[in-house]
Amino acid sequence: MEKSGLKKTIDSDKKITRRDFLDYFIKAGFFGLLAGMAYPALNYLNPVTRQGPVGGLADVGAADEVPLWGAKKYIVAGSAIMVIHTPQGFKALSAICTHLGCLVGWDEQRHEIVCPCHAGRFDIEGAKISGPPPRGLAAYHVNVVQGRLMVQV
Ligand code: FES
Known part of the structure; x- marks a missing residue:
């Protein structure tokens, strides 16, 4: 008798009421909205200038594609x-x-970037x-191998 009374109490504690469901639903929506607003803001704070290529030697094209x-x-x-x-060569x-x-x-005309x-x-x-740029542009090592521009990134 006592066991079933205890079981009944536990089961009734686990039951989710309509109010609880709406509460979870509103909280989940609120956090979803926050995440939706935070992602573009954080992405803006990590501008493209901080994103660089990953390492390796890349064949970018034929050297004769770039005139003197x-x-x-x-x-x-x-x-x-x-x-x-x-x-003097390629940069x-x-x-x-x-x-x-x-x-x-x-x-x-001015030979400037x-x-x-x-x-x-x-x-x-x-x-x-x-x-206004705070510093110069990053330079990469470039070689011509069999007529191809090979850039070390
Ligand atoms: S983004 Fe190049 S000078 Fe401002």
Whole structure:
């Protein structure tokens, strides 16, 4: 007799009332909403400039695709890289501006790298010349092997 009374008490404690269900449902919705708002905010705080390619040697293309004093952009391991052909050889630099992550371009007349977003300028080695970027562009080792541009990322 006593056992069944105890069992009845335990069973009634486990029973979820409509109020409990709505309470869980509202809390789950609230936390889901918070997570939905937090993800883009956290993603914004981790800008693309902090994301670099993973290591390795990448064949980015034929060397003759880049004319002397010309430049070409490639995506290597998920990151944009610019290869510039100079009389001294090829240079490979990150094509992501260190200010706010815009894609930089090549100014063939001035032989400089320019950022279209806030007029940041970089020299051919990737060093900052002017504008708001806090530092220069990352440089990568590049070699020509059997006519192919091999970039160490
Ligand atoms: S993002 Fe390049 S100068 Fe601002």
